[in-house]
Amino acid sequence: MNNEQQRIEELAVNLFNINAVKFGEFDTKSGIKTPVYFDLRVIVSYPDVMELISDLIYEFAFKEMDCVHICGVPYTALPIATLLSVRAKKSMLMRRKEAKAYGTKKMIEGHYEAGQSCLIIEDVITSGSSVLETVKDLRKEGLKADRALIILDREQGGRENLAKNDVQIKSLFTMSKLIEILVQKEKIDNTMANKVKKYLLETPAAVKIDSLEDRTLLTYEQRSELSTNTVAKRLFHIMSAKKSNLCLSIDLTSTIKILDMIEKVGEHICLLKTHADIIEDFNTDFTVSLKNLAKKFNFLILEDRKFADIGNTVALQYSKGIHKIAEWADCVTVHSLPGEGILKAINNSCDNGIGSRGVFLLAEMSSEGNLITTEYTAQTVKMASKYPNVLTGFVCQTKESFNDPRYIQLTPGVQFECSKDELGQVYNTPEKVILEKGADVVVVGRGIVTAKNPEAQAVLYKNVLWSNYLRRVSGKIE
Numbered sequence: 001m002n003n004e005q006q007r008i009e010e011l012a013v014n015l016f017n018i019n020a021v022k023f024g025e026f027d028t029k030s031g032i033k034t035p036v037y038f039d040l041r042v043i044v045s046y047p048d049v050m051e052l053i054s055d056l057i058y059e060f061a062f063k064e065m066d067c068v069h070i071c072g073v074p075y076t077a078l079p080i081a082t083l084l085s086v087r088a089k090k091s092m093l094m095r096r097k098e099a100k101a102y103g104t105k106k107m108i109e110g111h112y113e114a115g116q117s118c119l120i121i122e123d124v125i126t127s128g129s130s131v132l133e134t135v136k137d138l139r140k141e142g143l144k145a146d147r148a149l150i151i152l153d154r155e156q157g158g159r160e161n162l163a164k165n166d167v168q169i170k171s172l173f174t175m176s177k178l179i180e181i182l183v184q185k186e187k188i189d190n191t192m193a194n195k196v197k198k199y200l201l202e203t204p205a206a207v208k209i210d211s212l213e214d215r216t217l218l219t220y221e222q223r224s225e226l227s228t229n230t231v232a233k234r235l236f237h238i239m240s241a242k243k244s245n246l247c248l249s250i251d252l253t254s255t256i257k258i259l260d261m262i263e264k265v266g267e268h269i270c271l272l273k274t275h276a277d278i279i280e281d282f283n284t285d286f287t288v289s290l291k292n293l294a295k296k297f298n299f300l301i302l303e304d305r306k307f308a309d310i311g312n313t314v315a316l317q318y319s320k321g322i323h324k325i326a327e328w329a330d331c332v333t334v335h336s337l338p339g340e341g342i343l344k345a346i347n348n349s350c351d352n353g354i355g356s357r358g359v360f361l362l363a364e365m366s367s368e369g370n371l372i373t374t375e376y377t378a379q380t381v382k383m384a385s386k387y388p389n390v391l392t393g394f395v396c397q398t399k400e401s402f403n404d405p406r407y408i409q410l411t412p413g414v415q416f417e418c419s420k421d422e423l424g425q426v427y428n429t430p431e432k433v434i435l436e437k438g439a440d441v442v443v444v445g446r447g448i449v450t451a452k453n454p455e456a457q458a459v460l461y462k463n464v465l466w467s468n469y470l471r472r473v474s475g476k477i478e
């Protein structure tokens with residue numbers, strides 16, 4: 001056995017011994033359970049392991065790579081990048097997780113010039129999204145970022161996702177290699193190893209999240225393949241099948257008027273948005289009729305309840321009271337203001353028998369003078385990323401709010417003219433929201449409901465929204 005192999009095996013055993021590799025059942029970012037989990041954050045407490053890792057990276061991977069700078073993906077890879085920088089006498093750059101609120105507002109700290117190359121160091125890759133975030137920020141500064149050294153590649157699509165974005169990787173271990181060594185060294189038995197192998201074979205490659213590719217250039221069909229929330233998947237399918245990305249906001253106050261309006265426009269919409277609390281004669285028969293119409297015309301129902309309380313209260317508001325929203329609405333809107341308790345509450349309700357449901361988180365609002373800031377929007381998107389199974393998308397106004405192709409941008413505030421109502425609602429045109437603002441599903445309320453001929457108006461909206469979507473995905477925007 002050669003020296004490299006021996007030291008790789010030594011590292012595998014060390015990682016196992018310090019509990020940086022764990023076996024059991026763990027939740028992952030993508031929502032799929034995994035029998036093996038890597039927590040390389042603990043290595044900072046073990047100088048010998050740190051030294052071994054940086055030696056291995058330096059001798060077996062780094063030496064042959066020509067680069068001006070080294071940049072670790074925050075945070076776990078930062079100490080490794082530091083050791084390597086000292087060892088190789090190469091400049092190190094630091095990528096911030098958030099831009100500073102004052103001063104330079106730079107994302108990359110250190111001295112560099114555009115055109116110089118920067119090698120990225122990362123501990124573990126699954127989909128490769130964290131490496132891509134770093135690549136994105138380095139490239140924004142004009143740096144060449146096309147190679148990354150990884151300690152462990154989970155072999156779940158990260159290498160391929162990165163290659164598609166022109167980043168080549170080299171890793172000390174693949175997951176299969178590590179497992180093989182641990183069996184050989186009698187750290188785990190064959191049953192466990194087979195469980196991991198089965199998981200690797202059966203689990204779809206981790207979705208391509210936060211890629212550099214613009215989500216709005218992907219088709220709804222392509223995005224349905226990536227969806228981790230059942231409602232988002234269904235909605236993408238319905239949109240493609242009906243050639244409609246129109247959501248009707250049915251802000252009427254009587255059940256008869258609502259059902260009558262749906263008979264007229266149901267064929268043309270992919271989503272129906274309700275405000276149950278404005279309906280004066282709300283009753284269970286109405287919800288039965290609503291569900292029948294949703295089935296007949298093939299659309300989903302979104303109750304625009306905008307929950308904004310503590311998790312426990314929301315769980316009750318969602319399933320109890322007169323409205324029993326959980327029983328008839330495929331998805332609901334939720335404010336992020338109170339924190340992730342709301343998402344947990346709805347996630348738990350799904351696990352506890354109501355089945356697959358979805359949430360649209362409010363990341364931005366269409367009303368003039370609303371208090372949402374860009375930081376609030378960014379934190380909302382970050383919070384949501386922990387709940388991929390329940391998150392259908394975001395209610396927002398701008399494409400920049402998020403780029404994860406699994407989620408749907410639902411944009412209200414749309415009419416044929418850019419205008420405002422007397423209470424501060426701001427309207428953009430269908431063309432603008434689809435082509436410039438990144439909307440996937442567009443909410444139209446009074447633009448249809450108060451029209452003389454709502455059906456004809458719905459068809460007009462549907463056609464213009466769909467043709468602009470086709471322009472967007474075919475890259476024919478002049």
Ligand SMILES: O=c1ccn([C@@H]2O[C@H](COP(=O)(O)O)[C@@H](O)[C@H]2O)c(=O)[nH]1
Nearest residue numbers: 249364365366367412413425444445446
């Ligand atoms: O930021 C937001 C969030 C939700 N809405 C809702 O959409 C409709 C818009 O109705 P219009 O008649 O087309 O103005 C309405 O139900 C709002 O509650 C929004 O407008 N803005």
